[in-house]
Amino acid sequence: xxxxxxxxxxxxxxxxxxxxxxxxxxxxxxxxxxxxxxxxxxxxxxxxxxxxxxxxxxxxxxxxxxxxxxxxxxxxxxxxxxxxxxxxxxxxxxxxxxxxxxxxxxxxxxxxxxxxxxxxxxxxxxxxxxxxxxxxxxxxxxxxxxxxxxxxxxxxxxxxxxxxxxxxxxxxxxxxxxxxxxxxxxxxxxxxxxxxxxxxxxxxxxxxxxxxxxxxxxxxxxxxxxxxxxxxxxxxxxxxxxxxxxxxxxxxxxxxxxxxxxxxxxxxxxxxxxxxxxxxxxxxxxxxxxxxxxxxxxxxxxxxxxxxxxxxxxxxxxxxxxxxxxxxxxxxxxxxxxxxxxxxxxxxxxxxxxxxxxxxxxxxxxxxxxxxxxxxxxxxxxxxxxxxxxxxxxxxxxxxxxxxxxxxxxxxxxxxxxxxxxxxxxxxxxxxxxxxxxxxxxxxxxxxxxxxxxxxxxxxxxxxxxxxxxxxxxxxxxxxxxxxxxxxxxxxxxxxxxxxxxxxxxxxxxxxxxxxxxxxxxxxxxxxxxxxxxxxxxxxxxxxxxxxxxxxxxxxxxxxxxxxxxxxxxxxxxxxxxxxxxxxxxxxxxxxxxxxxxxxxxxxxxxxxxxxxxxxxxxxxxxxxxxxxxxxxxxxxxxxxxxxxxxxxxxxxxxxxxxxxxxxxxxxxxxxxxxxxxxxxxxxxxxxxxxxxxxxxxxxxxxxxxxxxxxxxxxxxxxxxxxxxxxxxxxxxxxxxxxxxxxxxxxxxxxxxxxxxxxxxxxxxxxxxxxxxxxxxxxxxxxxxxxxxxxxxxxxxxxxxxxxxxxxxxxxxxxxxxxxxxxxxxxxxxxxxxxxxxxxxxxxxxxxxxxxxxxxxxxxxxxxxxxxxxx
Numbered sequence: 050x051x052x053x054x055x056x057x058x059x060x061x062x063x064x065x066x067x068x069x070x071x072x073x074x075x076x077x078x079x080x081x082x083x084x085x086x087x088x089x090x091x092x093x094x095x096x097x098x099x100x101x102x103x104x105x106x107x108x109x110x111x112x113x114x115x116x117x118x119x120x121x122x123x124x125x126x127x128x129x130x131x132x133x134x135x136x137x138x139x140x141x142x143x144x145x146x147x148x149x150x151x152x153x154x155x156x157x158x159x160x161x162x163x164x165x166x167x168x169x170x171x172x173x174x175x176x177x178x179x180x181x182x183x184x185x186x187x188x189x190x191x192x193x194x195x196x197x198x199x200x201x202x203x204x205x206x207x208x209x210x211x212x213x214x215x216x217x218x219x220x221x222x223x224x225x226x227x228x229x230x231x232x233x234x235x236x237x238x239x240x241x242x243x244x245x246x247x248x249x250x251x252x253x254x255x256x257x258x259x260x261x262x263x264x265x266x267x268x269x270x271x272x273x274x275x276x277x278x279x280x281x282x283x284x285x286x287x288x289x290x291x292x293x294x295x296x297x298x299x300x301x302x303x304x305x306x307x308x309x310x311x312x313x314x315x316x317x318x319x320x321x322x323x324x325x326x327x328x329x330x331x332x333x334x335x336x337x338x339x340x341x342x343x344x345x346x347x348x349x350x351x352x353x354x355x356x357x358x359x360x361x362x363x364x365x366x367x368x369x370x371x372x373x374x375x376x377x378x379x380x381x382x383x384x385x386x387x388x389x390x391x392x393x394x395x396x397x398x399x400x401x402x403x404x405x406x407x408x409x410x411x412x413x414x415x416x417x418x419x420x421x422x423x424x425x426x427x428x429x430x431x432x433x434x435x436x437x438x439x440x441x442x443x444x445x446x447x448x449x450x451x452x453x454x455x456x457x458x459x460x461x462x463x464x465x466x467x468x469x470x471x472x473x474x475x476x477x478x479x480x481x482x483x484x485x486x487x488x489x490x491x492x493x494x495x496x497x498x499x500x501x502x503x504x505x506x507x508x509x510x511x512x513x514x515x516x517x518x519x520x521x522x523x524x525x526x527x528x529x530x531x532x533x534x535x536x537x538x539x540x541x542x543x544x545x546x547x548x549x550x551x552x553x554x555x556x557x558x559x560x561x562x563x564x565x566x567x568x569x570x571x572x573x574x575x576x577x578x579x580x581x582x583x584x585x586x587x588x589x590x591x592x593x594x595x596x597x598x599x600x601x602x603x604x605x606x607x608x609x610x611x612x613x614x615x616x617x618x619x620x621x622x623x624x625x626x627x628x629x630x631x632x633x634x635x636x637x638x639x640x641x642x643x644x645x646x647x648x649x650x651x652x653x654x655x656x657x658x659x660x661x662x663x664x665x666x667x668x669x670x671x672x673x674x675x676x677x678x679x680x681x682x683x684x685x686x687x688x689x690x691x692x693x694x695x696x697x698x699x700x701x702x703x704x705x706x707x708x709x710x711x712x713x714x715x716x717x718x719x720x721x722x723x724x725x726x727x728x729x730x731x732x733x734x735x736x737x738x739x740x741x742x743x744x745x746x747x748x749x750x751x752x753x754x755x756x757x758x759x760x761x762x763x764x765x766x767x768x769x770x771x772x773x774x775x776x777x778x779x780x781x782x783x784x785x786x787x788x789x790x791x792x793x794x795x796x797x798x799x800x801x802x803x804x805x806x807x808x809x810x811x812x813x814x815x816x817x818x819x820x821x822x823x824x825x826x827x828x829x830x831x832x833x834x835x836x837x838x839x840x841x842x843x844x845x846x847x848x849x850x851x852x853x854x855x856x857x858x859x860x861x862x863x864x865x866x867x868x869x870x871x872x873x874x875x876x877x878x879x880x881x882x883x884x885x886x887x888x889x890x891x892x893x894x895x896x897x898x899x900x901x902x903x904x905x906x907x908x909x910x911x912x913x914x915x916x917x918x919x920x
Contacts, residue, residue: 113583114184116152124171138179138222146178149216152529153385153435198226225266277650279697299703309353326393331706361484366517368416385438392539399547430562437527449482538598545605593663596626637693655694661707668711756892768798768878777906779897783862799847800876802833806846818873824859
């Protein structure tokens with residue numbers, strides 16, 4: 050969905066100017082002047098939020114959406130979106146009032162209490178309008194179309210207003226937009242008419258000048274249809290790596306040098322700031338690829354991650370991030386918590402930890418995961434959607450503290466420490482109480498308090514637990530318990546990726562459980578995905594995002610486990626996605642399937658907002674599938690998707706960060722190496738590795754662990770665990786096959802590099818085990834990094850985390866059938882205090898021998914062998 054700035058650019062062409070002139074001439078006829086009434090007022094804290102439910106429920110009582118059920122006892126005669134409502138509007142010749150929101154939307158709650166609970170306002174609405182209520186999370190297609198309609202309305206009428214929720218828009222009986230806004234107050238305020246005035250104005254216009262109103266709606270609809278599709282012409286030709294670099298530079302122009310973040314406008318420095326995870330992921334992928342400006346990118350990214358993690362936008366007691374910051378400093382958040390934000394940010398912080406080994410990043414990633422497991426996980430293993438921001442009509446009340454409350458929980462000395470660290474010794478910047486935040490680094494506070502930093506950390510951990518226990522006695526927040534396929538796909542990916550990076554098998558098991566739930570519950574009889582589930586009952590057809598995000602999660606699970614079932618399922622779902630959503634004329638994916646309900650427009654976009662677009666994620670998925678399966682059809686669809694959005698990308702470089710990241714991965718996979726491809730991370734930035742250039746390789750999964758420990762029990766409690774891979778599925782007699790040994794090293798431990806430094810330590814070493822005519826050559830040991838031990842003058846060269854040793858395996862002439870392979874890995878694990886005894890692990894497997902001149906060996910495990918293999 051385009052921003053107003055992007056709409057302004059789109060409307061600057063001749064067609065847009067004509068549309069605007071026609072629109073202005075039409076609205077002048079009947080005087081719908083709604084400008085000035087869409088600005089959101091200051092929060093009305095302290096108002097009585099108790100609902101006065103009448104005995105009679107409206108039609109929403111039969112819905113499953115928590116948001117719709119919140120309105121089931123309004124005096125407004127609400128309809129859910131559907132044929133009953135649309136037919137009633139046509140039959141009664143009434144305009145439609147469409148209200149779109151979501152369960153954790155603060156201003157949606159305010160408008161419900163002050164407008165939709167008002168008997169007099171509801172009576173007028175019921176008499177003159179067909180009133181429809183929509184959950185934007187269940188029906189993102191309606192939300193996208195009518196939010197775009199609102200933005201076009203603002204743009205064409207010359208308003209500087211922006212979109213938001215609640216989305217309040219008036220439609221003709223056929224669903225064409227007339228006019229709209231966001232929050233409307235219940236009565237007229239200075240410079241801002243109230244909702245009753247708006248209702249009267251629209252009703253009079255419809256009854257007295259209906260032809261003019263309908264012409265307005267048609268003009269709006271035509272512009273919405275035009276903007277729902279990306280422009281087809283691209284002046285620069287195919288997207289290249291220079292375009293990707295331009296996109297990165299565009300993101301950097303929004304960097305805040307004072308408080309971090311890439312959503313900053315120096316002309317409006319104090320406006321709300323969003324994390325925008327896609328931008329963080331793009332920059333992190335560049336650092337992982339060792340781009341020329343990696344040092345600059347790392348400094349700006351880490352500054353942002355530090356400020357966010359220290360600020361009030363992060364929940365320092367319960368873990369997890371709030372929706373966004375209302376200020377520049379990340380201090381006072383908008384307190385709702387969304388599953389999709391936390392899924393993406395968990396992955397960002399885990400990968401930042403993998404890159405920097407900064408303990409704080411790991412703590413934040415694990416804090417997010419613990420929050421999700423504690424408060425957002427269904428008994429079946431899937432994940433809920435959101436936590437509300439308000440308690441009894443007061444936003445943030447559940448999370449904030451008074452000094453007296455904290456003092457009542459902690460002892461005086463503990464309070465003094467806690468207050469110094471979390472800002473209670475300063476003036477509160479939020480009128481409802483203190484938002485806990487790290488006002489200064491813990492080490493700095495420890496020095497001022499005369500305590501060792503580790504001791505202060507230990508005390509703070511206990512105090513946070515005590516305060517969290519106290520917070521749990523407060524009135525619980527409302528939770529949106531619906532399970533959305535797309536958001537669950539993001540969370541499955543996050544658990545799988547974070548589990549692999551942090552070596553948390555429990556996280557991978559949670560991803561596994563959630564994936565099984567979705568695949569067993571959220572599919573119809575034909576195997577097609579469904580959008581949402583409540584109480585194990587699934588409904589509504591899936592959208593592009595549901596397919597793309599779930600496939601991304603399954604591919605991450607495959608990467609974390611090596612289990613072929615996840616790759617096979619990802620491939621099956623992607624094939625279904627292509628059949629249902631692919632634009633056969635212009636390439637790329639529509640947001641809705643080919644047999645979806647017909648609306649005033651069918652959107653197709655690659656804009657990445659708080660959630661990446663389905664097209665951007667699909668490019669990433671297709672690239673990875675092409676690499677893993679060797680099937681060229683996936684590479685073809687990835688290329689055509691990139692081509693479909695080339696113009697959109699170049700017109701709004703900073704608005705498609707995930708698209709840029711996925712496109713770069715695809716271009717590199719096709720052999721374009723003008724941007725360096727870092728060797729340190731097999732899935733740098735979560736993007737796939739280059740695929741093998743051969744177009745026709747087996748359609749079955751080529752990812753195979755070919756060499757496993759001969760004695761698995763010997764690895765119990767081991768600090769360095771290996772597994773091996775072949776680069777070919779077979780080998781001709783007398784030929785060679787690439788091999789790779791992946792070594793996973795436990796957190797806090799290292800093994801000595803090869804060559805060893807100093808030379809008296811035992812190096813990591815690979816060789817053929819036992820009596821065998823097989824030979825290893827061209828063994829490539831990764832470069833170690835320096836590790837300083839107290840009492841030893843010379844630094845050690847060591848491996849930590851995960852390393853890959855590669856070599857060529859020579860098969861003797863005359864070999865036939867299947868030949869056994871045994872390779873021995875020698876290593877010695879040490880921590881900062883001691884070393885374990887050297888360990889020799891034998892990895893065993895076998896490889897098929899092909900006769901010379903016959904079928905040729907086929908590449909497998911190309912993700913593992915993405916670097917140049919020794920020759």
